[in-house]
Every structure is written in structure tokens, then in C-alpha cells.
Amino acid sequence: MGDSVNCFYDIDDTYQGSMIITYFDDINYIISGTFEFSTVTDDCEIINITEGRFDVQYAP
Structure with a gap:
């Protein structure tokens, strides 16, 4: 094993990133969107998160 x-x-x-809200429903309390960002630590390589997507139902 490795x-x-x-x-x-x-x-x-x-490192920069972005989040775009693509859908907002204040009747059914749903938010949808896309995101991307980069992150890093001193001990590990840079990780690029691309084409992220979320759909969240929230409480009013």
C-alpha cells in the first residue's frame, strides 16, 4: 500500500473563486447555483474545484 x-x-x-446563484425560489425556499475555487496548504498541492453545483432547500 502507498x-x-x-x-x-x-x-x-x-486564491480566488466564484459562486453564481442561478435559481432562487422564495416560495419553496430553494437556492441553486454553481461555484469554483482553488485551495492549498503548505504540505499539499493546489486543488482546483471546477464545475461545482448546489441545490439547497433552506428554512425561512
């Missing part, structure tokens, strides 16, 4: 590494990633103002 080496196991635990990496913890954090977001700060060094």
Missing part, C-alpha cells in the same frame, strides 16, 4: 496523507485545505484571499 503512503497515506491527510491534507487539510483552507480558503483565504490568496
